Amino acid sequence: MSQDIKTVDAIVIGAGFAGLYAIKHIRDAGFTVQAFEAGDGIGGTWYWNHYPGARVDLECWDYSYSFSPELQDEWEWSHRYPTAQELMAYLEHVADRFKLREKIQFNTRVDSAEFIESENLWLARTSDGKALKARFLVPATGGLSVPKPPEIPGIETFKGEAYHTGRWPRKEPTYEGKRIGVIGTGSSGVQVIHTLAGKCKHLTVFQRTAVFVVPAKNYPLTPEMRQRARATYAERRALSRITRFGIPAAMPNDSALEATPEERQAKFENAWINSQLLGFRQCFGDILSDGKANDLVAEFIRDKIRTIVKNPETAKKLLPYGFPFGTKRPCLSDNYYDVFNRDDVSLVDLKSTPIVRIVPDGIETTEGLIELDMLIYATGYDALTGALTHIDVRGIGGQRLSDKWEDGAKTYLGLMTAGFPNLFTVTGPGSPGPLANMSMSIEQHVDWITDCMAYLRNHGIVRIDTEPAQENAWMDHVQEVVSRTLYEKANSWYRGANVPGKPQIFLPYLGGHGNYRNKCDEVAAMGYQGFVLTRASGTGDAAASRFAEAGLAGGSV
Numbered sequence: 441m442s443q444d445i446k447t448v449d450a451i452v453i454g455a456g457f458a459g460l461y462a463i464k465h466i467r468d469a470g471f472t473v474q475a476f477e478a479g480d481g482i483g484g485t486w487y488w489n490h491y492p493g494a495r496v497d498l499e500c501w502d503y504s505y506s507f508s509p510e511l512q513d514e515w516e517w518s519h520r521y522p523t524a525q526e527l528m529a530y531l532e533h534v535a536d537r538f539k540l541r542e543k544i545q546f547n548t549r550v551d552s553a554e555f556i557e558s559e560n561l562w563l564a565r566t567s568d569g570k571a572l573k574a575r576f577l578v579p580a581t582g583g584l585s586v587p588k589p590p591e592i593p594g595i596e597t598f599k600g601e602a603y604h605t606g607r608w609p610r611k612e613p614t615y616e617g618k619r620i621g622v623i624g625t626g627s628s629g630v631q632v633i634h635t636l637a638g639k640c641k642h643l644t645v646f647q648r649t650a651v652f653v654v655p656a657k658n659y660p661l662t663p664e665m666r667q668r669a670r671a672t673y674a675e676r677r678a679l680s681r682i683t684r685f686g687i688p689a690a691m692p693n694d695s696a697l698e699a700t701p702e703e704r705q706a707k708f709e710n711a712w713i714n715s716q717l718l719g720f721r722q723c724f725g726d727i728l729s730d731g732k733a734n735d736l737v738a739e740f741i742r743d744k745i746r747t748i749v750k751n752p753e754t755a756k757k758l759l760p761y762g763f764p765f766g767t768k769r770p771c772l773s774d775n776y777y778d779v780f781n782r783d784d785v786s787l788v789d790l791k792s793t794p795i796v797r798i799v800p801d802g803i804e805t806t807e808g809l810i811e812l813d814m815l816i817y818a819t820g821y822d823a824l825t826g827a828l829t830h831i832d833v834r835g836i837g838g839q840r841l842s843d844k845w846e847d848g849a850k851t852y853l854g855l856m857t858a859g860f861p862n863l864f865t866v867t868g869p870g871s872p873g874p875l876a877n878m879s880m881s882i883e884q885h886v887d888w889i890t891d892c893m894a895y896l897r898n899h900g901i902v903r904i905d906t907e908p909a910q911e912n913a914w915m916d917h918v919q920e921v922v923s924r925t926l927y928e929k930a931n932s933w934y935r936g937a938n939v940p941g942k943p944q945i946f947l948p949y950l951g952g953h954g955n956y957r958n959k960c961d962e963v964a965a966m967g968y969q970g971f972v973l974t975r976a977s978g979t980g981d982a983a984a985s986r987f988a989e990a991g992l993a994g995g996s997v
């Protein structure tokens with residue numbers, strides 16, 4: 441039976457930003473590729489998250505592929521921060537331009553993947569009842585793709601419409617005349633709230649934790665702006681490859697505490713006026729590492745909230761406390777706080793007025809029933825690990841990935857986890873991932889993975905794995921770097937704190953995109969130092985890595 445199963449060089453899971461580039465780059469390196477995508481179209485995160493107001497919070501010049509100058513030149517971005525719909529159109533264009541669709545099987549989930557040790561192949565089983573083998577498994581499943589339900593009793597009893605932002609229906613719901621409740625005030629909730637306010641009969645915001653929202657300053661792009669961006673693309677991308685966040689923004693070294701109050705005020709005002717995601721963090725070098733410096737920014741933003749929101753009681757509820765600025769992803773919006781000055785928007789502070797249960801007609805809080813026609817869950821994701829552990833992945837000895845990561849995900853360089861050979865994670869836990877420009881990080885990972893695959897092919901190596909000691913040392917380093925910052929002080933999804941029962945370990949690598957890229961390149965240049973390479977029997981190799989003779993017939997990649 442196993443003879444009948446087709447074998448390809450690589451299975452890619454997902455057809456979002458990461459999956460598309462993986463398909464292209466791996467195919468162009470001469471490998472056979474099959475991709476599977478659960479949705480019926482291209483887009484990944486943007487396919488599932490096209491809720492009202494969904495748009496990226498990095499500038500389009502940075503949150504886009506850099507691998508093709510022609511693509512950069514021909515694509516016409518409409519806004520500084522494109523919507524989910526525009527990003528989908530871009531990704532569809534990429535799929536067509538580079539002829540990637542033929543490699544993708546849509547509407548198909550990879551349910552399980554098992555490493556067949558005797559063959560050094562992955563055996564994947566898919567939701568259409570079929571199976572496929574591959575030398576390499578490349579889950580490009582995204583860090584924010586498994587929605588986290590709100591864990592509120594009675595959720596199934598609600599008789600109105602209910603949607604999670606991460607699974608938005610393809611057919612846009614109507615909002616006019618409806619009483620809508622939004623649970624959650626992270627990046628997704630903030631975008632939904634500022635977009636639906638004024639477009640429905642009444643909007644009720646259920647806020648558990650107030651967040652820092654800074655102006656987006658989104659604007660339409662003119663032909664001149666596009667022309668300027670095109671002229672500097674090469675420079676911009678080159679700089680992004682060496683910076684901490686993977687965008688062309690250098691981080692300063694000076695301390696907020698050493699500046700005069702006037703200097704601080706001027707910088708903070710400038711960050712507020714000329715806002716962008718990193719604006720406040722770029723004001724001084726210690727905003728993310730010194731609690732007192734951070735408090736200065738936090739208080740500056742709280743003052744803005746007090747000024748914008750007219751009702752002092754409402755303003756007070758919207759003031760973020762309990763975590764340093766920047767340690768949960770700040771949100772961008774041009775009118776979030778103004779929305780709370782409207783008569784058709786109300787705020788329920790769940791700290792003082794908790795939800796008791798969801799009932800057929802709405803939400804019952806400790807202060808009574810709020811009747812609703814539609815409920816929107818903007819409650820986030822089982823981030824960074826969820827998409828991987830939801831697939832039944834089994835490595836050496838049948839070990840389940842979900843069991844191995846029971847006490848926290850472990851990887852070497854965010855690229856491989858020991859005991860799961862030939863499986864490369866794209867922007868996985870232990871890599872900078874969400875704490876850098878995702879599109880830059882994706883390209884860096886896919887380039888590295890493809891180069892590695894080519895190296896293995898050229899050297900007759902049929903298996904690559906890492907060792908527990910390597911990943912322990914790497915994850916210790918990830919924790920050590922974060923301990924030098926304020927990030928650990930927040931109950932964020934970066935450390936799994938948003939999912940009840942999830943082990944809490946800080947997963948993204950904070951050492952900086954540029955440094956991380958150098959480290960990955962260095963490891964490769966040293967013959968994949970820290971990885972265990974197993975060759976097909978009978979071939980020789982002088983690489984510095986340790987080889988384990990597996991005695992296998994192979995080299996068929």
Ligand code: N01
Binds near residue numbers: 496497938
């Ligand atoms: O999810 P989140 P998200 N009862 O986890 C609340 C990226 N992104 O989808 O903070 C009541 O940040 C929860 O409250 P608390 C971006 O990286 C980017 O908004 O846990 N509330 C929180 O308020 C972002 O960081 C863009 O106390 C409950 C909210 O739900 C990441 O995706 C746009 C609850 C979840 O916030 C995730 O953002 C959108 C409960 N039971 C997303 N459970 C852009 O590029 C959870 N909450 C602009």
